[in-house]
Amino acid sequence: MSKRYLLLEDGTLFEGKAFGAEVCEQYGEVVFNTGMTGYQETLSDPSYCDQFVVMTYPLIGNYGVNRDDFETINPAISGLIVRECTEYPSNFRNEWALDDYLKHKNIPGLANIDTRRLVKKIREKGTMKGFMVDSIEDFNNALEQLNLYEFPSDQVKRVSTVKPYVVPGKGERIVLVDFGMKHGILREFTQRHCHITVVPYNTTADEILQLKPDGVMLSNGPGDPKDVKEGIELVKGLMGKVPLFGICLGHQLIALAFGADTHKMKFGHRGSNHPVKDLLTGEVWMTSQNHGYSVTKESLSQTSLTVTQIALNDNTIEGLEHELYDVFSVQYHPESSPGPHDSNSLFDQFLDKIKGGVIHA
Structure with missing residues (x-):
């Protein structure tokens, strides 16, 4: 897996591994979900439109993705952030690996970051804007553009x-x-x-x-x-x-x-x-x-x-x-x-x- 970055509006930068969409340059509101299971329903919940969802449970994707647990046909989530994304899920209902499904829907994922640190920052400072991208050549410009970015109100x-x-x-x-x-x-x-x-x-x-x-x-x-x-x-x-x-x-x-x-x-x-x-x-x-x-x-x-x-x-x-x-x-x-x-x-x-x-x- 290649590198992928998450830049927060306060200037904090997380470097991790990319999964899901092959190419990523996406803005989103960074929020966290405390559920230990249910990641498929979470990523397909339309209420997460324009948001990067951080899963607090460290291992995500272990039971794969199945045909029955979707909450909508086309997910509106901007991106999924996890500590570890399981490559080889095991469950009798499993039909796709999480990575494969996100690729199919062109949803970017970010893995192998300290999600505990990220969630503690959100709890301390509140929900923040984020920029998920595959490379950052000009950090200061990227941070400036992130802080200037305004989410649309037509979700x-x-x-x-x-x-x-x-x-x-x-x-x-x-x-x-x-x-x-x-x-x-x-x-x-x-x-x-x-x-x-x-x-x-x-x-x-x-x-x-x-x-x-x-x-x-x-x-x-x-x-x-x-x-x-x-x-x-x-x-x-x-x-x-x-x-x-x-x-x-x-x-x-x-x-x-x-x-x-x-x-x-x-x-x-x-x-x-x-x-x-x-x-x-x-x-x-x-x-x-x-x-x-x-x-x-x-x-x-x-x-x-x-x-x-x-x-x-x-x-x-x-x-x-x-x-x-x-x-x-x-x-x-x-x-x-x-x-x-x-x-x-x-x-x-x-x-x-x-x-x-x-x-x-």
Whole structure:
């Protein structure tokens, strides 16, 4: 393997080995994921659009890549950073080595660096811009260009479906708004025999109401929720007219639509081991999470939203419910993929709400 470099905006330079894409000259936001498994679902999660993901578990690729665990067809991740990339995976479901798959999708990888040092730097200084490249001839110029680089704000547009499509079923009619949807959400509804219509991120409230849905699901997605003005307006147009359930970005859009605020976190929550406490039952769930923004707690006081769940690690908002409307949301991923299934019942609770049952987030 040839050399490859990662330059951070503070001037730190990591030298490692290249894998994946043969040629690399790529900018990305450097974030880290604490999951010990699930790298295939992670690299195919659309919420990682424009990001370099550092895996904290040191050995990645040991069980290969299979046909069943993808969260999207075309990954949006900018690059994958690992301590060691396994060349010869071993698993009965393995169909590609991680290196081969990343080559096929032209996604750059960087291995053989001190990922522990890199993650500690992110935890200390916060998420940073990075430049992954095969050679650096002019360090000062590369650093200057990196600091001048501005990420586009159209991530949701790039990962959302272009046209509506239907997954037929005989159960409740669900409209699923795709802001960068993980296929795990779709799987949960199909397992419950729902009739699902997946629509693009910029679908209007009137267009959705014309479909006569029993409920509307707002999916996860990448980027700053304040950039997704179409989603905020959509929630405003649907509130009080149809039950709403939001996950991750959908949760943040609900908060913004009802007058709350969001802020960028220092380094976010990314992994499959984040404890969340339900304030109504006292239960603690282990959850799968992937977000760099959070609902600002103080901003909720002037809204009609109630906090239902919090993160035990940092006390950030993990669940909301409206006092009057059939609207609720969670910051984490109840569809797992990867991660624990503690909160999987939220999909059943959403369907109960549609049928007139009592539910909380």
